[in-house]
Amino acid sequence: MSLTKTIPSVAEVRTRPNAVGAPAPDYNISIGYLRAFLTVLVVAHHAALAYATFAPPVAPSLVAPVRWWQAFPIVDLHKWGGADTLVGFNDTFFMSLMFFISGLFVWRSLQRKGIGDFLHNRTLRLGIPFLGAAAIIAPLAYYPTYLQTGHHGISGFAHQWLSLGYWPAGPAWFVWLLLAFDCAAAALCFYKPGWVEAVGCFLARLANKPIRFLGYLIGLSAAVYIPMAVRFNPLAWTQFGPLAFQTSRILPYLVYFLMGIAVGAYGIEHGILASTGKLARRWLLWSGAALVVFLASSAFFIMIVTSAKATSVSWQAAADLVFTITCATTTLAILALFVRFVKKSRRVFNSLRDNAYGIYLVHYAFVSWLQYALLKSQLSGFAKLTIVLSLAIVLSWITTAALRRIPACARIL
Numbered sequence: 001m002s003l004t005k006t007i008p009s010v011a012e013v014r015t016r017p018n019a020v021g022a023p024a025p026d027y028n029i030s031i032g033y034l035r036a037f038l039t040v041l042v043v044a045h046h047a048a049l050a051y052a053t054f055a056p057p058v059a060p061s062l063v064a065p066v067r068w069w070q071a072f073p074i075v076d077l078h079k080w081g082g083a084d085t086l087v088g089f090n091d092t093f094f095m096s097l098m099f100f101i102s103g104l105f106v107w108r109s110l111q112r113k114g115i116g117d118f119l120h121n122r123t124l125r126l127g128i129p130f131l132g133a134a135a136i137i138a139p140l141a142y143y144p145t146y147l148q149t150g151h152h153g154i155s156g157f158a159h160q161w162l163s164l165g166y167w168p169a170g171p172a173w174f175v176w177l178l179l180a181f182d183c184a185a186a187a188l189c190f191y192k193p194g195w196v197e198a199v200g201c202f203l204a205r206l207a208n209k210p211i212r213f214l215g216y217l218i219g220l221s222a223a224v225y226i227p228m229a230v231r232f233n234p235l236a237w238t239q240f241g242p243l244a245f246q247t248s249r250i251l252p253y254l255v256y257f258l259m260g261i262a263v264g265a266y267g268i269e270h271g272i273l274a275s276t277g278k279l280a281r282r283w284l285l286w287s288g289a290a291l292v293v294f295l296a297s298s299a300f301f302i303m304i305v306t307s308a309k310a311t312s313v314s315w316q317a318a319a320d321l322v323f324t325i326t327c328a329t330t331t332l333a334i335l336a337l338f339v340r341f342v343k344k345s346r347r348v349f350n351s352l353r354d355n356a357y358g359i360y361l362v363h364y365a366f367v368s369w370l371q372y373a374l375l376k377s378q379l380s381g382f383a384k385l386t387i388v389l390s391l392a393i394v395l396s397w398i399t400t401a402a403l404r405r406i407p408a409c410a411r412i413l
Contacts, residue, residue: 029343040352042363044086047388053081055076061160073367074372096256100259103257119186137365142170148372167241169243173244185257207277214332221255231248293326358396358400363392363396366399367388
């Protein structure tokens with residue numbers, strides 16, 4: 001079988017309720033805007049970390065044994081309790097949802113381009129930006145961290161940076177991991193070409209059964225997440241050079257990505273994400289459920305943290321199960337809101353959507369430098385967060401728009 005051969009048609013899939021075709025060629029406005037919204041949440045998440053009450057103390061140096069500075073590049077003395085809620089809420093779902101929507105159009109792309117061209121395109125669009133973000137954006141973003149430790153000078157920063165034994169890439173970890181998932185999906189389609197459509201047909205039967213879909217999503221993600229979270233600290237990361245991932249979450253992310261591929265294979269408007277489907281029609285119910293689940297999970301985690309049983313395996317497993325339930329419920333609630341209400345394009349939102357990928361890649365440097373610039377200000381944590389978030393989005397947006405005027409960058413961004 002040639003790598004350039006296109007994916008077989010649905011006629012080869014025997015276990016299906018009805019024909020499965022590639023998604024409609026028109027760009028899905030609701031999913032495109034959702035991707036842009038999630039990018040804004042990513043910027044907000046990183047902007048809020050400096051003002052969260054649980055932020056660790058400033059590190060004495062970059063090479064100190066506990067390197068929380070990779071997650072908290074800047075730590076401000078001015079806090080805001082709302083930042084804790086924002087960070088906690090985002091952490092329950094937003095990266096899983098990013099992988100899910102990233103998978104939605106994979107099948108259409110594979111059918112249109114074939115495996116070889118698909119991999120070539122994804123390598124250009126993900127591999128090159130990852131290298132650029134890791135080599136340029138990450139050091140720029142972490143240099144203010146070095147300054148906050150009380151050290152100064154490029155040479156001293158370079159010495160500590162190169163002494164780490166690896167290369168922190170910041171938020172670009174998502175980009176390389178998505179590329180790895182794309183390669184895995186292409187390999188599956190090469191060796192098991194009928195699996196996507198078969199699973200897509202199965203999930204299509206749940207188009208008007210979103211609660212059952214939720215059950216499968218929780219079951220699959222819990223099956224791979226709980227053992228990993230019990231074995232490893234849920235906050236632990238694995239890193240090889242510039243390649244990093246959150247150890248216990250890599251398999252749940254893969255589950256969401258593959259589920260996205262299967263849903264997209266049947267057609268976004270013909271499955272669980274239909275704008276007139278039961279999930280969309282019951283958006284208010286799902287929104288309420290997500291809020292209740294998040295509040296309940298927050299109370300549960302507070303109870304565990306303050307309990308003497310917090311270190312027991314059973315309590316850890318229960319906390320991990322609660323996390324998967326919260327993640328899946330919030331994911332479906334956000335999807336319900338966007339497929340129900342986002343139907344018309346707007347010029348400003350189109351621009352945000354078109355520049356969202358670049359904003360994701362470059363925002364980290366703007367966020368950390370803005371946080372560093374406001375360290376000596378006596379403004380409240382809320383005011384600082386508002387300033388950092390607003391300026392980081394605007395500056396990243398302008399930078400990306402400028403880069404996209406360069407033909408070589410436009411092909412990638």
